Amino acid sequence: MNPRACTSLQNSSGDLLADRRYAYAEACLSEGDAEGAAEMAEQTLEIAPRYAAAWFLLGRAREARHLATTDVAHHHAALRAYGNALDLDPHDELGARLRLVQIGEGATLGAISPAYIRALFDGYAARFERHLVDDLHYRGPKLLVEALGAVAGAPASFGDVIDLGCGTGLMGEALAGRTRSLMGIDLSPGMLVEAARRKRYDRLVEGDLGPVLDGEPSGSADLVVAADVFIYVGGLGRVMTETARILRPSGLVGFTVQWQAEGGLVLGADARYAHGDRYLRRMSDEAGLDLVSLDPAAIRREREIDVPGRIVVLRKPPSPAP
Template identity: 35%
Template sequence: MSEFDEEALAEVYNRGLELEKAGDLKAAAEAYCQALELDPEDHCGASIRLAAMGAVATPERMPDAYVATLFDQHADVFEAILVDQLEYCVPLLLREQLRTHAPGLYPAVLDLGCGTGLTGEALADISDTITGVDLSERIIEIAFDREVYEDLYVGEAVAFLEEFENEDGSRPTYDLIAATDVMPYLGRLEPAIAAAAARLNPDGVLGFSTETLPDDAMAGQPYIVGPKRRFAHAEGYVREVLAANGFAILAMDPITVRLEDGEPVPGHLVLARRA
């Protein structure tokens, strides 16, 4: 991790927030650019704010440092906020979707972006072993206490899919890969979907959620950083990437991912089988 002046970063970033709130987007963008100069790894997510404002091109993914910092900071209250305030229930929706479209026992499950373990808990009764991966070390500690995971790792989702090996050098494969609330932090889906396909056993299943926006907001783009500073994906883009990587779509259901500022956040819950 690169070293940076935390006080200077906080000052310039908070100035950007105040300017953005006041509607002075040009000055806010200048402040966020200064924040990136101070901290190129972007622990504050200045690049994502710039993209949401339309000041820079849409990045392919969120900075790892930003995602890890975001969830480390909110780990202790993460679940209470997500479930109680935002009415997040995607793990349970995925469990029901599997029951409908791909019932059965899944011997080996990988829970990408496992968070505090909500998805692992939802899938426990249809799994023999579940492996969890998350960028936030503090979140992983909380997931451990849930006692539903065989193994837990701190790591970035796509890098884990592409690189992880067992101690003997073998590459584990899975019957089900779940990625609830992961794609809104990734942006470009090709690397994740391709890597998931390579980790799935024959006829293995991939289940994941996305967020989306109306067609006029997407403006023909496959993915953009939305006003809530997460990636929104066009339905057609998701379908194209899955097909290009040999997946047959079992279900692609419109869902409300969560509430935000009292308003429903639309998205899709996708279930696809490796052909």
């Protein structure tokens, strides 16, 4: 799941000639002509020097030239171009910070900005479910519901449920008939429009996970789920702490992650975070949650290869006996 959306910053420079040069640059890059793309992007910037998307495209072209030639000058040129794009796009709708991290500059945590995720999925919403289910053989919600159902003493109804990063509502569909109330949270207005149209949730909230969870009352949920969401979040400390706060005693947390063998947290070449078992155990301990299960699973396939993942279920400890 690696969509590319057309963002508002990419639509136009405001100058027709610059836009034509930019279109030529994009075409060159898509055809494998990185040097031609760089030249056309530079011509675009001569006309429209504050066009963030052209700086970003120049960074991609110079990055490609560096990979092809190992000439360090192209690497430095890519760093400068991405830096200029980020200066002109401080919310990072284009994803320049992510590209910088991938070529060795900047902190891994926070590399994927909320603005980038919002733009990415707004352009993806209409075909989201078809792509995941048909092309990527996505099974996260089904596997997550099965893992929750296997918990000892699992109730017939999961009660009041919050779905983190709900998207168009595949997780909501998997939970159909097993909730008292179902709330969905997502950064993307486009995704929430689709979720509302499908009528899978009682309440939908647009926003970043941390701030939205901050606003929820303590002890107000029986279950919190997150299916294929943490691949874009990375550090889970704040989310786990807030989740533990809003859960009722004995409440459950169920989520999927992309897995990596070294045990920590990494940002992969596929622009997704992967979490190791050691990291997941530490996050649950720090949040005061008990680990119920940590099972290997292939959540989806890419290029006909299973992507390694984990299905994780945590539980908040019960109230102390009086």
